Amino acid sequence: MKIEKAKVTGNKATIVFSDVEPFMINAFRRALITDTPKMAIDNIEIHLGAISDENGRTYESTTPLFDEIIAHRLSMIPVPTDTDALLRGDLRYKGECTCDGGCNNCQIMYSLNRRGPCTVYSKDLDPLGDDKLRPQDPNIPIVKLTEDEGILIYATAHMGTGKTHARWQAVHAAGYRPIPEITIHQDKVKDPERIAGNCPRDVFEVSKKTLKVVNPEACVICRTCEHEDLGGIGAVTVNAETDRYLFRFETDGSLDPKTAALFALDKLGERFAELIKDIEELK
Ligand SMILES: [Zn+2]
Known part of the structure; x- marks a missing residue:
């Protein structure tokens, strides 16, 4: 399996593979979709009761949408994943970190504080800490607030993979065809x-x-x-009938395509190493 040509433009990657069988390239595709880790919001706290602004005016903490819909929308907004920390092995999955209750290695916290009338967008998610953790796509609409409506949410993102839920799926539109x-x-x-x-x-x-x-x-x-x-x-x-394939995929912006590909291949290697070990232990 060789890479003949590869081109990465923004979040999109195009790779020409040669000397490859379809099952090999499909294993890579599946690993990209399910095994690439990324951060995503999976916990939110919605403030209930009146919200006051700096002038003392109060707003009702209600929106036209159910809380569950807002929670779902927040979870699907691609939040950046610190790829340097990820490649160094510093980012940890929820439950695998040794900290007590959350740290910079296992979570990102955001606040969302808007008052109507306005449309609340992904750019309104303020990271508590480094500003580079603001969502890359600023214009994903979350909810529209009318006069006297307000929203105050604290959201927490953790690391996961697409195998658990679509919110942690960093790679999309992965597909291939023969050349x-x-x-x-x-x-x-x-x-x-x-x-x-x-x-x-x-x-x-x-x-x-x-x-x-x-x-x-x-x-x-x-x-x-x-x-x-x-x-x-x-x-x-x-x-x-060929052994050359054109492979395309894109990421949602939380990771760059090269990091996603490295993680997918690493996971494949890890799985086969486990299989070899199991077979060696057979009597
Ligand atoms: Zn931690």
């Missing part, structure tokens, strides 16, 4: 412009009246180029 072998039989090509022009994915290019494959990763194996009436019988053949 076919596209062969051009130049002696049979009658109309190169027509073959190139009919490809819906711009896989081909015509240079000096010669048809060339310039973008095989874009091919979705529609086989339009193989149609006999297009530019010559048997001019192009597309072979989908």
Whole structure:
């Protein structure tokens, strides 16, 4: 299993794997989705009763939404995970930390204090401590408050993985497809412009009246180029039996794609090491 090409743009990653079987790449996909750790809000305290502002005006601590819906929305907001601390092994899962009741290694605390009329967004979550722990996406709406309504919440984020709940799923839209072998039989090509022009994915290019494959990763194996009436019988053949795959995934912003991939591969290695140990112990 080799990486031929890799491109990371923001939260998105595109990798071309070669010398790979589908089951291997699928194991990587599953590990990315379920085994990548991240922080997410899983505990909130909602202030009940009147909320006063600095001028002494009071607001009702009510919103048009049920508390459960607000709790769910807060839990799904991607909060940053300190990747340096994660890679150093300093971040710990809830229940695995040796502290008493929570510390910087196992939790992040936020406060949310807004008064209507306004729309409350993810940017209103104030981290208690380092400001770099503010949610990366500022404009995720949480609730709309009308006149005299207010909200005061203390929220705590802990580390987890997507195996437990979607709130801890850092990687999304992970998928792969084969990159076919596209062969051009130049002696049979009658109309190169027509073959190139009919490809819906711009896989081909015509240079000096010669048809060339310039973008095989874009091919979705529609086989339009193989149609006999297009530019010559048997001019192009597309072979989908391949060991090259295009793999794409993106993160929700809580982790960068490289860190997510490192953790997924690390977890896979750990699982197989356990399996080897179990087999060695067989009598
Ligand atoms: Zn702790």
